[in-house]
Amino acid sequence: MYTEMTLAKELLRMSLDPRQFSAMFSIDVSADPRTEAANQSKIDANELIVQLLRQMVETQKREVTLLEEISNHLSQGQKQRVAELNQWKEANPKLAEACRYATETLSKVQTQFLQNITTEVFENEESLNDSDFMLNEFVDRFGPRLAHLNGVLQVLSQLSAAPPQQPANTNPQ
Structure with missing residues (x-):
């Protein structure tokens, strides 16, 4: 058994031993x-x-x-x-402007169409879950129209002119 004094001496000897240090921090010159x-x-x-x-x-x-x-x-x-x-x-500035107005109108139509679809889903939730026929009927009824409407809206929105810039209010008070 080490006594406290023996342990302290051993620790001191180890801490002073140059071989105990990593090569990264010291140079070992032993032969x-x-x-x-x-x-x-x-x-x-x-x-x-x-x-x-x-x-x-x-x-x-x-x-x-x-x-x-x-x-x-x-x-x-x-x-x-x-x-x-x-x-x-x-x-084609006039046509671009017309495309912008058409986009705005069709966006409103699309919103109403989506509202109709969601209402239909809520009203027929059980039958859509239980019957493949009803689900296919639903997709056939709404799917193509929604896909075509989205495609038309995408084309019109790309061709539409940016809305006219509103001049900033410069009313001196």
Whole structure:
């Protein structure tokens, strides 16, 4: 059994022993060949880690470059479509304005149509759950009309002119 004094002496001896420190924080100058081999293996491991980290950084740089190229490639088509739509709107301002009004009107129709659909679902919830025939009948009745209405609204909204800008109130008080 260690006494307190013996334990304290042992801890002091261990804390002053240079071999107890990590090679990262100190240099071991002992002539022990096992220590030299261990230090060399630590250096080799550190060099390997550094090389792997460099490879990872290079790979990430290449990935970033490729992602930038993909992004630029995809955005070019979108920019071209936006430019063509803007040219069409400028060439056909009255038609673009008419498309805007049609979009607003059809949006109201779509809202009412969706209200009718939800009412139908609430009223026939049990029969829709229990009967495949009723579910198919419901989808056949509302599905195509909803899909076509959404498609028409999408086209009209893309072709519609932006609403006219309201001038800011500049009434001096």
